[in-house]
Amino acid sequence: MDLGFAGAATVVVGGGRGMGFATAQCLADDGARVAIVGRSPEVLDEAAADLARRGSPDAVAVVADIGDDAAVQRVFADLAQRWGGEINALVNTVGPGAAGNFEELTDQQWQQAFDAGLMGMVRCVRAALPLLRQAEWARIVNFSAHSTQRQSTRLPAYTAAKAALTSVSKNLSLQLAPDEIMVNVVSPGSISSEALQGWAQSVGVDGNDPYALMAAIDEHFGHPAHLPRAGLPAEIGPVAAFLASKRNSYMTGANINVDGGSDFT
Template sequence: MDLQLTGRVAVVTGASKGIGLAIARTLREEGARVVAVSRKSSPELDLLAGADLTHVAADLMDPDAPAEVVARAADLYGGLDILVNNAGGPPPGVILPRASFLDATDEEWGKMFEFNLFSAVRAIRAALPLMIERGGGSIVNISSCNARQPSPINVDYGAAKAGMNNVSKVLSDEFGPRGIRVNVVSPGPVRTAWWTEEGGVADLFAAKTGKDPETVMTEVVPEMMGLATGRIADPQEIAAVVALLASPFSVNTTGAEFAVDSGFVKTI
């Protein structure tokens, strides 16, 4: 299916691995010209680089970085049509999961909001004039199931993502009449480095359960979290939803949240 993204210009943050890498790859395969943003590149991202995909190194904890990234996209490709705020998770110096709400300091709360909410707000603020100039655009914010399903092991992260959901809804109402759609994709557990890398969440659960990390991800976590599909998601499954929301096929979809959470969140 042709998503009619050929020639569209997209910025994807947190693009060096995991969900962001899958999104950048998918948008490029659909014909978009992609600015892939991360602190540093990766071998996987380097393989995608070329005329239609450029890596821009940026630390989104720097308040000036989001606007600089958006300006770079306009310089490279002449404008901006799609913004995917994917960068998120624990920022440098902050470790998740925690044992309790009491384990998070003021400094860690501040860093969590800087990375997971404020960097997206700044990128959107920079992107809106370019999209208005082109007569519209699509903003997709990657949130989390924890925005709706609070958890004491990552309470500050969930609070920041809940803020992102709220901001997204406000933006969709204000800028919808100007052709700009703003939607949210909320993943549940996804097979990314946060789970799979050495010392990651799978290793932590393995140490507690006496199971090997792969068994944790394929059996323990799906049962513990009550995943209706019986498995955690693959990054490509999130990327597919993002690409559809970025596409003209979703022209009348805005202010919506799409859960790709394996059926984790049970509430309405």
């Protein structure tokens, strides 16, 4: 399916690995120019080379800490110069946070969770908005988490930050509707990411086996999906890519669960 990305200018924050990389691959496959933003030069360079091989006409790796507002402003100023002052799609996928019960988390860990899970997105959207407004069409996609709807006692700070991100995204969808800039949220369920695979290994489970991974999630958290396995990053990318695309012409303010089935309301 042609998503309308041919020649479009797109940015994926956290696009060097995992679900962000899977999203960037979908954009590249459809002919978009893709900038991937992250902190690891080696990871980003390897990912950008893959995107170029897939057909991205100007795949670029951008090393930046989105915890630094000045650095974020420089990223989008440089992209504006590189791409003629406009961006069609911004995808924000980052937002790790410390795990721990409520009593265990320090003030610093709460602050870090909100800085990564909410404020990174805020900084990137704020810097990108002038470029999005200059484009013929523009979309914003932010990654939240299924834990905002099915709580885990080990993730109170991370979940609170992602709930805040979801709320801000809904507010943005209202504010930007007159500009026809669509803002949507993707809430992944249990996806076989590096972090989840690392946790699986810590409890003696093969994190590369999505069935064993889901069985471990059921055992330790009581939160199994309806499907008997964990999801894969490649199953998230196409959903985010559609929401970020020109083909998405009438969906905004939505929170899309990609979770293998659940009892979410």
